[in-house]
Amino acid sequence: MANMKDIARIAEVSLGTVSHVLNGTAGVREPVRRRVLEVVRSIGYQPSQLARGLRRVQTNVIGMIIPDITNPFFPAVVRGAEDLAFSNGYRLILCNTDNDHSKELAHLNELRTFLPAGLIVIPSNFSDLTAQAQSYRAAGAGVVCIDRLPKGWDGDSVTANNQSGAYRATQHLIKMGHKRLAVITGPLHLTNAEERLNGFKQAVEEAGLELPPEYVQETTFDKQGGASKTKLLLRLIPPPTAISAGNDMIALGVLTAIREAGLRCPDEVSVMGFDDLDIAEITNPALSSVSQSGYQLGMTAARILLERIAGDSGPAKHVVIETSMKIRDSVAVPVLAASPRSARATKIKSKR
Amino acid sequence: MANMKDIARIAEVSLGTVSHVLNGTAGVREPVRRRVLEVVRSIGYQPSQLARGLRRVQTNVIGMIIPDITNPFFPAVVRGAEDLAFSNGYRLILCNTDNDHSKELAHLNELRTFLPAGLIVIPSNFSDLTAQAQSYRAAGAGVVCIDRLPKGWDGDSVTANNQSGAYRATQHLIKMGHKRLAVITGPLHLTNAEERLNGFKQAVEEAGLELPPEYVQETTFDKQGGASKTKLLLRLIPPPTAISAGNDMIALGVLTAIREAGLRCPDEVSVMGFDDLDIAEITNPALSSVSQSGYQLGMTAARILLERIAGDSGPAKHVVIETSMKIRDSVAVPVLAASPRSARATKIKSKR
């Protein structure tokens, strides 16, 4: 591969001049400049990112650390980040942690040796990112946290408005006439799961409804968790008439378990999801869900990072992305409430 | 960050000795070796990948180029590649091309400046990867092609057995009693789409069935394509009783269009997919599909690449991953065939 020395030789200038032309670090007389640029073009020269990074103590690499690209919510996040990063000349190194904080730590240590310009991280369970980020920032690299925050995080962050999303979704269930609402949350040590639960509780409390402790079930963010906890909920006496799921994967399990219990959704049990994945349109019945844009999450994180790289050293930014409701077919007026109140409930529904 | 000079100073040995201990390039007396290693551990030293790569003219980076991580088939491929690469000390730089060969070219040129150890590529439409790979191989980097092959590709490749998969899927439709089979293929300049069509045609021909040209529709690998072509097919006289889709995304569109046409699947039209994505279980009715493991595809590509990196310079390898059939609910005996042959058809079905 051609290097700057070759360019200098062919264009009959010194190495320093080539660098000046390429980086605009010093004015160079126009004819010389053109000659150099012409050689660069004709030879198809591209600077070695390795040498450049070594010298500048900073590469055009952004490390992106996520739990698992195979989880349907994350690809959009990665894509959003990659699009903005790429169009600004940055490249993404992708790392999966499987929510294992020791794997996360390994990635964090390894990535450092690339002298990345920054990091975009969806922290794993029990992440000690807060400590690690310190040393990255000391090296002049930005660190932006997405989707959920590790304990004590005080740096830049981009999250969805989980609380208000869950709050409004629960309000919707209540307005439909539900009185016995249960919730299946994700792992409560994850901030996003916790916030969603808080939103749920807030709506239930404001409506003056009871929330027996057995109606709050915690599990992992997946189908299996949703299915097993639903079986449990449906065996309670009385059973809930609506289940709010911590995310769409859980909701998928909820739908399956309802069907397997011989019940029907939404006739006997209503279900509300969170994330509005593509699959929400496909399920039977189509899943009502709180929509958050993963693409926007990733892109916003990249934007903040680019600002940091460009020199912004202001206080930590905390961007909160608003959610919206996607009403589909998995929520209906509960059977018990149907007769005396159907008129009113239906009216409310048709308003939306 | 600590460097080898620091280690040398603290351990009171020379720089060269540290390097020899770290790389095993020369025997070092045990006590000295231990002393060096102890310092390395205590200080948490990690070699700079940048300096190392610059010197060795090869980094521990693998470039992974795919059309779009947002497409549900690709995350598993990436994950399979990342898992094996990571456990062997390699890191993945992820690039999305959106099937745009100029974007692919840009990535290819950029990646070169990182001196990657290799490339794993799902080629874009009209990719000229064949030419580019030449120069990568000249630089000692392996290039493995996945899923589909660009024109004239003669290097390592990992693909699914598309032809046999489609062939057997079509045979299944025929055994169920279908006589009027249509196919909606992906873009035929993609080798995987072409192979699947060939498998379909082979089965239809062997059964001595007619295949009117209007029964073969080409479109993009997505829902919209599947839906619009299905509308067209259902308006034909006579309409097909079974539709074989080029992949599951197309099949999704087929299911939607059938429903919107007021028909029912599988009662009036049977549908067969390809890929067996997670969503195939969720659709209504659950989608019968040809299963191929994206994870295995990615992992196999990484394995071949690692072998190349380790020095294997044998002839090009062409690994073909076998597919399997996932029978669900979207295929049934056609209405017309139902009365006279239901006994036999049912018998065949129950055999599987």
Place this chain on the structure above:
DNA sequence: TTGTAGGCGTTATCAG
């Protein structure tokens, strides 16, 4: 077995 020195391709500093 250990140490020394040159160079990978850049950028930045400083002298002309």
Place this chain on the structure above:
DNA sequence: CTGATAACGCCTACAA
């Protein structure tokens, strides 16, 4: 405005 030259951190002949 242009050109030498010294790092950046590491590896590897080669010398001791």
